[in-house]
Amino acid sequence: MTTDSPAKPGVAREVLLSTCDHLLQPSLFKDYGPNGLQVEGRPVVRKLVSGVTASLALIDAAIEVGADTLLVHHGLFWRGQDGRITGWMRQRLSRLLSHDINLLAYHLPLDAHPTLGNNAQLALRLGVALLPHEQGRFGDQALGFMGLRSRATASQLAEHAQTVLGRSVLLVGEPARPVERVALCTGGAQGYFEAAIAAGADVFLTGEISEPQAHYARESGVAYIACGHHASERYGAPAVAGYVADQLGIEHLFIDIPNPA
Incomplete structure:
Protein backbone atom coordinates (compact mmCIF):
# COMPACT_ATOMS: atom_id res chain seq x y z
CA MET A 1 0.00 0.00 0.00
CA ALA A 112 18.12 47.68 -12.87
CA HIS A 113 18.90 45.38 -9.93
CA PRO A 114 22.66 45.74 -9.30
CA THR A 115 23.43 42.01 -9.06
CA LEU A 116 20.38 39.96 -10.12
CA GLY A 117 18.97 42.14 -12.89
CA ASN A 118 19.21 41.65 -16.63
CA ASN A 119 22.12 44.07 -17.10
CA ALA A 120 24.15 42.71 -14.20
CA GLN A 121 23.55 39.09 -15.14
CA LEU A 122 24.49 39.68 -18.78
CA ALA A 123 27.63 41.54 -17.70
CA LEU A 124 28.57 38.60 -15.48
CA ARG A 125 28.27 36.16 -18.37
CA LEU A 126 30.27 38.38 -20.71
CA GLY A 127 33.09 38.90 -18.21
CA VAL A 128 32.39 42.61 -17.74
CA ALA A 129 33.35 43.93 -14.29
CA LEU A 130 30.75 46.55 -13.47
CA LEU A 131 31.89 49.89 -12.07
CA PRO A 132 30.46 51.26 -8.79
CA HIS A 133 27.05 52.89 -9.12
CA GLU A 134 28.36 56.47 -9.16
CA GLN A 135 30.64 55.73 -12.13
CA GLY A 136 28.82 52.80 -13.65
CA ARG A 137 25.32 54.06 -14.46
CA PHE A 138 24.06 56.26 -17.29
CA GLY A 139 20.89 57.19 -19.13
CA ASP A 140 17.31 57.83 -18.05
CA GLN A 141 16.58 56.42 -14.57
CA ALA A 142 20.22 55.21 -14.49
CA LEU A 143 19.21 52.04 -16.32
CA GLY A 144 22.41 51.80 -18.34
CA PHE A 145 25.35 49.94 -16.78
CA MET A 146 29.06 50.58 -17.44
CA GLY A 147 31.88 48.15 -16.80
CA LEU A 148 35.38 47.11 -17.80
CA ARG A 149 36.51 44.06 -19.71
CA SER A 150 39.97 42.83 -20.58
CA ARG A 151 41.04 44.82 -23.59
CA ALA A 152 39.86 43.21 -26.81
CA THR A 153 38.56 44.25 -30.20
CA ALA A 154 34.93 44.96 -30.95
CA SER A 155 34.74 41.87 -33.15
CA GLN A 156 36.21 39.68 -30.41
CA LEU A 157 33.59 40.91 -27.93
CA ALA A 158 30.84 40.37 -30.51
CA GLU A 159 32.05 36.81 -31.13
CA HIS A 160 32.16 36.16 -27.39
CA ALA A 161 28.61 37.48 -26.96
CA GLN A 162 27.48 35.28 -29.81
CA THR A 163 28.97 32.21 -28.12
CA VAL A 164 27.51 33.06 -24.69
CA LEU A 165 24.03 33.83 -26.02
CA GLY A 166 23.92 31.03 -28.58
CA ARG A 167 22.72 33.26 -31.41
CA SER A 168 24.10 35.59 -34.04
CA VAL A 169 24.69 39.22 -33.10
CA LEU A 170 25.04 42.37 -35.17
CA LEU A 171 28.18 44.52 -34.88
CA VAL A 172 28.16 48.04 -36.33
CA GLY A 173 31.42 49.93 -36.23
CA GLU A 174 35.10 49.21 -36.79
CA PRO A 175 35.68 45.50 -35.99
CA ALA A 176 39.32 46.07 -35.02
CA ARG A 177 38.54 48.92 -32.59
CA PRO A 178 39.99 48.18 -29.13
CA VAL A 179 37.26 48.13 -26.48
CA GLU A 180 37.61 48.22 -22.72
CA ARG A 181 34.74 50.34 -21.36
CA VAL A 182 31.57 48.35 -22.08
CA ALA A 183 28.12 49.94 -21.76
CA LEU A 184 25.14 47.60 -21.40
CA CYS A 185 21.41 48.14 -21.43
CA THR A 186 19.46 45.01 -22.34
CA GLY A 187 16.33 44.72 -24.46
CA GLY A 188 15.04 47.56 -26.61
CA ALA A 189 17.47 50.17 -25.32
CA GLN A 190 18.77 51.59 -28.59
CA GLY A 191 17.70 55.04 -27.38
CA TYR A 192 20.40 54.86 -24.68
CA PHE A 193 23.26 54.79 -27.21
CA GLU A 194 23.92 58.53 -27.17
CA ALA A 195 24.04 58.50 -23.36
CA ALA A 196 26.51 55.61 -23.50
CA ILE A 197 28.71 57.58 -25.90
CA ALA A 198 28.59 60.61 -23.58
CA ALA A 199 29.51 58.36 -20.63
CA GLY A 200 32.75 57.34 -22.37
CA ALA A 201 31.88 53.87 -23.66
CA ASP A 202 34.06 52.12 -26.22
CA VAL A 203 31.21 49.78 -27.12
CA PHE A 204 27.47 49.68 -26.44
CA LEU A 205 25.74 46.33 -26.08
CA THR A 206 21.96 45.98 -26.13
CA GLY A 207 19.19 43.89 -27.63
CA GLU A 208 18.01 45.89 -30.64
CA ILE A 209 19.15 48.52 -33.11
CA SER A 210 17.19 51.11 -35.08
CA GLU A 211 18.23 53.00 -38.21
CA PRO A 212 19.81 56.08 -36.54
CA GLN A 213 22.15 54.08 -34.29
CA ALA A 214 24.08 52.62 -37.22
CA HIS A 215 25.03 56.13 -38.27
CA TYR A 216 25.91 57.15 -34.69
CA ALA A 217 28.22 54.15 -34.39
CA ARG A 218 30.05 54.91 -37.62
CA GLU A 219 30.36 58.62 -36.89
CA SER A 220 31.25 58.44 -33.19
CA GLY A 221 33.68 55.53 -33.39
CA VAL A 222 31.82 53.75 -30.57
CA ALA A 223 30.97 50.18 -31.58
CA TYR A 224 27.39 48.93 -31.31
CA ILE A 225 26.46 45.29 -30.68
CA ALA A 226 22.80 44.21 -30.98
CA CYS A 227 22.33 40.80 -29.37
CA GLY A 228 18.57 40.26 -29.64
CA HIS A 229 15.93 41.54 -27.23
CA HIS A 230 14.95 38.16 -25.82
CA ALA A 231 18.49 36.76 -25.71
CA SER A 232 19.84 39.73 -23.76
CA GLU A 233 17.04 39.50 -21.17
CA ARG A 234 17.04 35.77 -20.43
Whole structure:
Protein backbone atom coordinates (compact mmCIF):
# COMPACT_ATOMS: atom_id res chain seq x y z
CA MET A 1 0.00 0.00 0.00
CA THR A 2 1.33 3.44 -0.91
CA THR A 3 0.41 6.86 0.36
CA ASP A 4 0.75 10.21 -1.30
CA SER A 5 3.81 12.19 -0.24
CA PRO A 6 2.94 15.30 1.77
CA ALA A 7 2.66 18.50 -0.20
CA LYS A 8 5.31 21.15 0.32
CA PRO A 9 4.13 23.76 2.82
CA GLY A 10 4.56 26.66 0.42
CA VAL A 11 4.41 30.34 1.23
CA ALA A 12 1.63 32.91 1.19
CA ARG A 13 1.36 34.85 -2.06
CA GLU A 14 1.60 38.11 -0.14
CA VAL A 15 4.93 37.01 1.37
CA LEU A 16 6.33 36.20 -2.07
CA LEU A 17 5.09 39.52 -3.43
CA SER A 18 6.51 41.56 -0.54
CA THR A 19 9.85 39.74 -0.84
CA CYS A 20 10.06 40.54 -4.55
CA ASP A 21 8.99 44.15 -4.00
CA HIS A 22 11.55 44.61 -1.25
CA LEU A 23 14.28 43.20 -3.49
CA LEU A 24 13.39 45.08 -6.70
CA GLN A 25 11.96 48.36 -5.30
CA PRO A 26 9.41 48.99 -8.10
CA SER A 27 8.22 52.25 -6.52
CA LEU A 28 11.52 53.87 -7.53
CA PHE A 29 10.79 53.55 -11.25
CA LYS A 30 8.57 55.31 -13.74
CA ASP A 31 7.61 52.32 -15.87
CA TYR A 32 5.54 51.41 -18.91
CA GLY A 33 3.14 49.17 -16.99
CA PRO A 34 2.31 47.83 -13.53
CA ASN A 35 5.03 46.02 -11.62
CA GLY A 36 4.25 43.27 -9.12
CA LEU A 37 1.11 41.14 -9.06
CA GLN A 38 -0.73 41.47 -12.38
CA VAL A 39 -3.05 38.44 -12.12
CA GLU A 40 -4.20 36.95 -8.82
CA GLY A 41 -4.21 33.18 -8.46
CA ARG A 42 -3.78 30.75 -5.58
CA PRO A 43 -3.13 32.24 -2.14
CA VAL A 44 -0.32 29.75 -1.40
CA VAL A 45 2.75 29.42 -3.65
CA ARG A 46 4.62 26.12 -3.86
CA LYS A 47 6.11 26.10 -7.37
CA LEU A 48 7.41 29.25 -9.04
CA VAL A 49 8.20 29.33 -12.76
CA SER A 50 10.22 32.19 -14.24
CA GLY A 51 10.45 33.27 -17.87
CA VAL A 52 11.05 36.30 -20.05
CA THR A 53 7.55 36.99 -21.36
CA ALA A 54 4.06 35.96 -20.23
CA SER A 55 3.32 34.39 -23.60
CA LEU A 56 0.72 31.68 -24.13
CA ALA A 57 3.53 29.18 -24.68
CA LEU A 58 5.12 30.02 -21.32
CA ILE A 59 1.78 29.90 -19.51
CA ASP A 60 1.00 26.49 -21.01
CA ALA A 61 4.46 25.22 -20.10
CA ALA A 62 3.95 26.42 -16.52
CA ILE A 63 0.60 24.64 -16.35
CA GLU A 64 2.26 21.47 -17.64
CA VAL A 65 4.79 21.42 -14.80
CA GLY A 66 2.21 22.24 -12.14
CA ALA A 67 3.27 25.80 -11.32
CA ASP A 68 1.01 28.06 -9.30
CA THR A 69 2.97 31.28 -9.92
CA LEU A 70 4.79 32.88 -12.85
CA LEU A 71 7.46 35.59 -12.53
CA VAL A 72 8.35 37.35 -15.79
CA HIS A 73 10.05 40.43 -17.18
CA HIS A 74 7.36 41.22 -19.76
CA GLY A 75 3.88 41.00 -18.26
CA LEU A 76 0.46 41.40 -19.86
CA PHE A 77 -0.42 45.03 -19.27
CA TRP A 78 1.28 48.07 -20.80
CA ARG A 79 0.58 51.77 -20.76
CA GLY A 80 -1.56 52.87 -23.71
CA GLN A 81 -2.61 49.41 -24.87
CA ASP A 82 -6.15 48.50 -25.90
CA GLY A 83 -7.97 47.50 -22.70
CA ARG A 84 -10.34 45.00 -24.33
CA ILE A 85 -9.98 41.33 -23.34
CA THR A 86 -10.03 39.76 -26.79
CA GLY A 87 -7.71 37.68 -28.98
CA TRP A 88 -4.31 36.86 -27.51
CA MET A 89 -5.09 38.70 -24.26
CA ARG A 90 -8.22 36.61 -23.71
CA GLN A 91 -6.30 33.40 -24.37
CA ARG A 92 -3.53 34.21 -21.92
CA LEU A 93 -5.82 35.50 -19.19
CA SER A 94 -8.24 32.60 -19.51
CA ARG A 95 -5.38 30.10 -19.05
CA LEU A 96 -4.08 31.91 -15.98
CA LEU A 97 -7.50 32.30 -14.40
CA SER A 98 -8.79 28.82 -15.17
CA HIS A 99 -5.66 27.27 -13.63
CA ASP A 100 -5.55 29.75 -10.73
CA ILE A 101 -1.99 30.90 -11.52
CA ASN A 102 -0.49 34.09 -10.09
CA LEU A 103 1.36 36.33 -12.53
CA LEU A 104 4.10 38.60 -11.21
CA ALA A 105 5.85 40.93 -13.64
CA TYR A 106 8.78 43.29 -13.09
CA HIS A 107 9.98 45.36 -16.03
CA LEU A 108 12.47 48.18 -15.37
CA PRO A 109 13.13 47.05 -11.77
CA LEU A 110 14.30 43.72 -13.16
CA ASP A 111 16.67 45.47 -15.57
CA ALA A 112 18.12 47.68 -12.87
CA HIS A 113 18.90 45.38 -9.93
CA PRO A 114 22.66 45.74 -9.30
CA THR A 115 23.43 42.01 -9.06
CA LEU A 116 20.38 39.96 -10.12
CA GLY A 117 18.97 42.14 -12.89
CA ASN A 118 19.21 41.65 -16.63
CA ASN A 119 22.12 44.07 -17.10
CA ALA A 120 24.15 42.71 -14.20
CA GLN A 121 23.55 39.09 -15.14
CA LEU A 122 24.49 39.68 -18.78
CA ALA A 123 27.63 41.54 -17.70
CA LEU A 124 28.57 38.60 -15.48
CA ARG A 125 28.27 36.16 -18.37
CA LEU A 126 30.27 38.38 -20.71
CA GLY A 127 33.09 38.90 -18.21
CA VAL A 128 32.39 42.61 -17.74
CA ALA A 129 33.35 43.93 -14.29
CA LEU A 130 30.75 46.55 -13.47
CA LEU A 131 31.89 49.89 -12.07
CA PRO A 132 30.46 51.26 -8.79
CA HIS A 133 27.05 52.89 -9.12
CA GLU A 134 28.36 56.47 -9.16
CA GLN A 135 30.64 55.73 -12.13
CA GLY A 136 28.82 52.80 -13.65
CA ARG A 137 25.32 54.06 -14.46
CA PHE A 138 24.06 56.26 -17.29
CA GLY A 139 20.89 57.19 -19.13
CA ASP A 140 17.31 57.83 -18.05
CA GLN A 141 16.58 56.42 -14.57
CA ALA A 142 20.22 55.21 -14.49
CA LEU A 143 19.21 52.04 -16.32
CA GLY A 144 22.41 51.80 -18.34
CA PHE A 145 25.35 49.94 -16.78
CA MET A 146 29.06 50.58 -17.44
CA GLY A 147 31.88 48.15 -16.80
CA LEU A 148 35.38 47.11 -17.80
CA ARG A 149 36.51 44.06 -19.71
CA SER A 150 39.97 42.83 -20.58
CA ARG A 151 41.04 44.82 -23.59
CA ALA A 152 39.86 43.21 -26.81
CA THR A 153 38.56 44.25 -30.20
CA ALA A 154 34.93 44.96 -30.95
CA SER A 155 34.74 41.87 -33.15
CA GLN A 156 36.21 39.68 -30.41
CA LEU A 157 33.59 40.91 -27.93
CA ALA A 158 30.84 40.37 -30.51
CA GLU A 159 32.05 36.81 -31.13
CA HIS A 160 32.16 36.16 -27.39
CA ALA A 161 28.61 37.48 -26.96
CA GLN A 162 27.48 35.28 -29.81
CA THR A 163 28.97 32.21 -28.12
CA VAL A 164 27.51 33.06 -24.69
CA LEU A 165 24.03 33.83 -26.02
CA GLY A 166 23.92 31.03 -28.58
CA ARG A 167 22.72 33.26 -31.41
CA SER A 168 24.10 35.59 -34.04
CA VAL A 169 24.69 39.22 -33.10
CA LEU A 170 25.04 42.37 -35.17
CA LEU A 171 28.18 44.52 -34.88
CA VAL A 172 28.16 48.04 -36.33
CA GLY A 173 31.42 49.93 -36.23
CA GLU A 174 35.10 49.21 -36.79
CA PRO A 175 35.68 45.50 -35.99
CA ALA A 176 39.32 46.07 -35.02
CA ARG A 177 38.54 48.92 -32.59
CA PRO A 178 39.99 48.18 -29.13
CA VAL A 179 37.26 48.13 -26.48
CA GLU A 180 37.61 48.22 -22.72
CA ARG A 181 34.74 50.34 -21.36
CA VAL A 182 31.57 48.35 -22.08
CA ALA A 183 28.12 49.94 -21.76
CA LEU A 184 25.14 47.60 -21.40
CA CYS A 185 21.41 48.14 -21.43
CA THR A 186 19.46 45.01 -22.34
CA GLY A 187 16.33 44.72 -24.46
CA GLY A 188 15.04 47.56 -26.61
CA ALA A 189 17.47 50.17 -25.32
CA GLN A 190 18.77 51.59 -28.59
CA GLY A 191 17.70 55.04 -27.38
CA TYR A 192 20.40 54.86 -24.68
CA PHE A 193 23.26 54.79 -27.21
CA GLU A 194 23.92 58.53 -27.17
CA ALA A 195 24.04 58.50 -23.36
CA ALA A 196 26.51 55.61 -23.50
CA ILE A 197 28.71 57.58 -25.90
CA ALA A 198 28.59 60.61 -23.58
CA ALA A 199 29.51 58.36 -20.63
CA GLY A 200 32.75 57.34 -22.37
CA ALA A 201 31.88 53.87 -23.66
CA ASP A 202 34.06 52.12 -26.22
CA VAL A 203 31.21 49.78 -27.12
CA PHE A 204 27.47 49.68 -26.44
CA LEU A 205 25.74 46.33 -26.08
CA THR A 206 21.96 45.98 -26.13
CA GLY A 207 19.19 43.89 -27.63
CA GLU A 208 18.01 45.89 -30.64
CA ILE A 209 19.15 48.52 -33.11
CA SER A 210 17.19 51.11 -35.08
CA GLU A 211 18.23 53.00 -38.21
CA PRO A 212 19.81 56.08 -36.54
CA GLN A 213 22.15 54.08 -34.29
CA ALA A 214 24.08 52.62 -37.22
CA HIS A 215 25.03 56.13 -38.27
CA TYR A 216 25.91 57.15 -34.69
CA ALA A 217 28.22 54.15 -34.39
CA ARG A 218 30.05 54.91 -37.62
CA GLU A 219 30.36 58.62 -36.89
CA SER A 220 31.25 58.44 -33.19
CA GLY A 221 33.68 55.53 -33.39
CA VAL A 222 31.82 53.75 -30.57
CA ALA A 223 30.97 50.18 -31.58
CA TYR A 224 27.39 48.93 -31.31
CA ILE A 225 26.46 45.29 -30.68
CA ALA A 226 22.80 44.21 -30.98
CA CYS A 227 22.33 40.80 -29.37
CA GLY A 228 18.57 40.26 -29.64
CA HIS A 229 15.93 41.54 -27.23
CA HIS A 230 14.95 38.16 -25.82
CA ALA A 231 18.49 36.76 -25.71
CA SER A 232 19.84 39.73 -23.76
CA GLU A 233 17.04 39.50 -21.17
CA ARG A 234 17.04 35.77 -20.43
CA TYR A 235 18.96 35.96 -17.17
CA GLY A 236 17.31 38.43 -14.79
CA ALA A 237 14.00 36.65 -14.18
CA PRO A 238 15.54 33.28 -13.24
CA ALA A 239 18.18 34.98 -11.09
CA VAL A 240 15.57 36.89 -9.09
CA ALA A 241 13.12 33.99 -8.91
CA GLY A 242 15.85 31.56 -7.88
CA TYR A 243 17.08 33.90 -5.15
CA VAL A 244 13.58 34.47 -3.78
CA ALA A 245 12.68 30.76 -4.00
CA ASP A 246 15.79 29.85 -1.98
CA GLN A 247 14.90 32.45 0.64
CA LEU A 248 11.32 31.23 0.99
CA GLY A 249 11.89 27.49 0.58
CA ILE A 250 9.77 26.98 -2.53
CA GLU A 251 10.49 25.21 -5.81
CA HIS A 252 11.67 27.21 -8.83
CA LEU A 253 12.03 26.35 -12.50
CA PHE A 254 13.11 28.61 -15.37
CA ILE A 255 11.42 27.91 -18.71
CA ASP A 256 12.93 29.55 -21.78
CA ILE A 257 10.57 29.99 -24.73
CA PRO A 258 12.84 30.62 -27.73
CA ASN A 259 12.29 33.91 -29.54
CA PRO A 260 14.29 35.08 -32.59
CA ALA A 261 13.67 38.77 -31.81
